[in-house]
Amino acid sequence: MFIGIDIGGTTIKYGLVDDQGRVSTKNSVQTSHIKDDLIHQLVTIIDNYKDEEIDGVGISAPGIIQKNGLMTTAGSIHSLYGTNLKMVLEEKVNLPISIINDANAVAIAEKWIGNAKDFENYLCVVLGTGIGGGIVIDGKLFSGAHGMAGEFGWMLIDRLPKEDIEKVSYNQRAAVVGGLCHQYNLKKHLENLEAEDVDVYDAFEIMNRAKNGEKVAQSVLEQFYTDLSVGLMNLMCNFDPEAILIGGGISENEEFSNQLKQRLEELLSKHESFHRLKNIIQIPIIPTKLQNDAGMIGAVYTLKQFL
Template identity: 55%
Template sequence: MYIGIDIGGTTIKYGLVADTGLVSNKHKIATPTKKIDLYTVLKGIVSELSQQGVVKGVGVSAPGIIQKDGFMTTGGAITYLYGVNLKEELEHLLNLPVRVENDANAAAIAEKWIGNAQDASNYLCLVLGTGVGGGIIINDQVYRGGHGMAGEFGYMLTQTLDWEREIEDFSLNRTASVITGLCQRYNKEILSNGQANLAGDDASYIISLALSGDTIANKVLNDYTEAVSVGLLNLIGAFDPEIILIGGGISANTDFFEKLVQTFDQLLRAHDSLNYLKNKTVGQLKPTKLRNDAGLIGAVYQLHLDLLK
């Protein structure tokens, strides 16, 4: 068995992962604010779970730009991991084989193991959350790019630029993320209309309002699914994936996913060249299957493959 650890900006999820990908003994703990405390927590997790049997190694998923050798160019909100070779330091600390993988890449490759991409060799995973991340799988392998940054779909600029503003405001990280593209935009519209029913960061609340006929929520949701769909069309033209998996907590909302598919099909029909290729080469949209377990499963899967060589 393996130990899977998914380090997030606020929470660490962890558990035992069998050779089949089955996860057990799942727990979570707050992410420490200091590196030394993080290492103490990780050592404690491994010590705790090792009591369940022989552990072959530890798979770790984390945010940021991560090189194949485990060097963290960035670490998302976990700034004390910038410039750290997490694999080397954890192997020294834990005395076990360790694999460190970007969280979106881990989520993508996990779907190949036991998720919704088992029959695909070339696919994408678009993760909608605080930002817009992604994983690229080419010929059954994670594609990292020249510097480990491949899959940062959120950087894509998809709207007309206003040079008097920060141009990242026109990127998918702003328009297609759940927080800024949906929740904050809805709250802003509500305030500008003199209303008080703010949604906070509750995307499900906005979706339910839209489906019930709320004018503001419906407009914001339409604009949001259009922004996501524009990004999807660009990715299809660039990568020709067999499927595109949609991840992040919002992907579990069936009403949202149906709305996204509807909007995507509408844009596809309006694009002459891609519409001609529908049902020929245009990849299908699917939700991810593994949800919150995807990060720790995917990191373990990469380690599992390494140890089989």
């Protein structure tokens, strides 16, 4: 039996994961962004399972994570930057620890018991506040020379502005919160500079407003699907995957999936080289299966491979 822990910027999810990837006794706590407090939270979670026969602890976390457990970055949890979390925890709990980037955990969990079981070469794009990614080649995660591979959200997809060029990154144009919701709120403020409390951070609220005829919502959604599709096309020609899995809560929405596939097909048909190969090379866009448990499951799978 293993302990699976998924560290998020807001919540730490955890539970027991067996050899078949089944999760039980799940729970969660609010994430502390103070380093010592966060480490104490993790040690407490692990100690709470001391009556179980635990073989190790698999942890998924945001950021660029080295194979030795050094956290080069940690998303919004700035206090963990530069911390070797694996080493710190192993000294405190005397159990094998494995730490993996959260999007990579989703990708490899899908290979184990999810929608990528039949693929050896595929990509996983996780849509949330930003965009995370996982690259699986020959059935194994590819993390790059510095643990940075799969940071799809950093890609630039538009003409560069003179100032901060990250404004046209995949994160700020095609993520859910940092992209769709951010762009919607910008346009709503421009529409009425004196408007108050117009900020919306729910993709489905924007989709509903578009259905009800709101022009700003319709315009932003149209651009969102276009930007997301452009990024997927770039990934297709760079990696030639068997499939691209889309994760994050929005991926469960049928309307989102249908609209994305429709826009992607439209753009592929307008790209001469892609269009020429449409009957020869097909790369399906598939939602992930495991959703909220994927981080825990993927982290444990990685630990199992190490052990």
